[in-house]
Amino acid sequence: MSGARRGRRPGAPDTRAAILAAARARFAAQGYAGTSVRGVAADAGVDAALVHHYFGTKDDLFVAALELRVDPRVAVLPVIEGGVEGAGERLMRLFVSVWDDEEARLPLLVLIRGIADPERQNLVRDGFVRMVLGPVGAGLALDEPERRTALVASQLVGLVMLRYVLAVEPLASTPAETLVATYAPVLQGYLSGPLP
Structure with missing residues (x-):
């Protein structure tokens, strides 16, 4: 079992989708002010740095979660x-x-x-x-x-x-x-x- 990975999962094709789903749920339930990047990361099972890697700032994550064609x-x-x-x-x-x-x-x-x-x-x-x-x-x-x-x-x-x-x-x-x-x-x- 020495090859088994521990900790949060690495970035994968479905990681971005998992982050977005977690962000939508958090923003919907807690609003912008009540949502943190760390909370979204925890819900998605990834490190907060990975959220920043994919989306940048909390504002960028929020806009992505809204799925708008226009920023x-x-x-x-x-x-x-x-x-x-x-x-x-x-x-x-x-x-x-x-x-x-x-x-x-x-x-x-x-x-x-x-x-x-x-x-x-x-x-x-x-x-x-x-x-x-x-x-x-x-x-x-x-x-x-x-x-x-x-x-x-x-x-x-x-x-x-x-x-x-x-x-x-x-x-x-x-x-x-x-x-x-x-x-x-x-x-x-x-x-x-x-x-x-």
């Missing part, structure tokens, strides 16, 4: 780089372009449809607020960023539910440009207008 951290850069003026329109254009793309929309719909499950609410909240709206609020140097981005989220999540999940007409078939023209001023007001 939200990269996608929001044009919204931020343009400054506060016009950010509502840029954010709305980005949002509609992602959700109107059927390939990008499918994994997002899986997340949204699972929102009734309390564990999956963490993925939706952390994925949307932490990875999309949090960087927008910080990058635009908004006053009261949490309050402003929560108001923006209320509009965008409502739109997702009515247009993409429930397919309520006429919203479901409204052209993208009309949606942008309708919602952008509201988002801009939340981002830069006076708050009561």
Whole structure:
């Protein structure tokens, strides 16, 4: 038995998948803040260094666990780089372009449809607020960023539910440009207008 291996298993083709499965379960159950790379590694039966090898940072692991076609951290850069003026329109254009793309929309719909499950609410909240709206609020140097981005989220999540999940007409078939023209001023007001 001198040749028997002890300790954690080495990297193998199924190791990446095991890490992702463990990460999804942890992020869903404990949210972003409550999840550690060490905890994910323990659940997957690997060393934490292997998690970093495959995925890099905890943020990178979280994005991979969401299985999104678009990395939200990269996608929001044009919204931020343009400054506060016009950010509502840029954010709305980005949002509609992602959700109107059927390939990008499918994994997002899986997340949204699972929102009734309390564990999956963490993925939706952390994925949307932490990875999309949090960087927008910080990058635009908004006053009261949490309050402003929560108001923006209320509009965008409502739109997702009515247009993409429930397919309520006429919203479901409204052209993208009309949606942008309708919602952008509201988002801009939340981002830069006076708050009561």
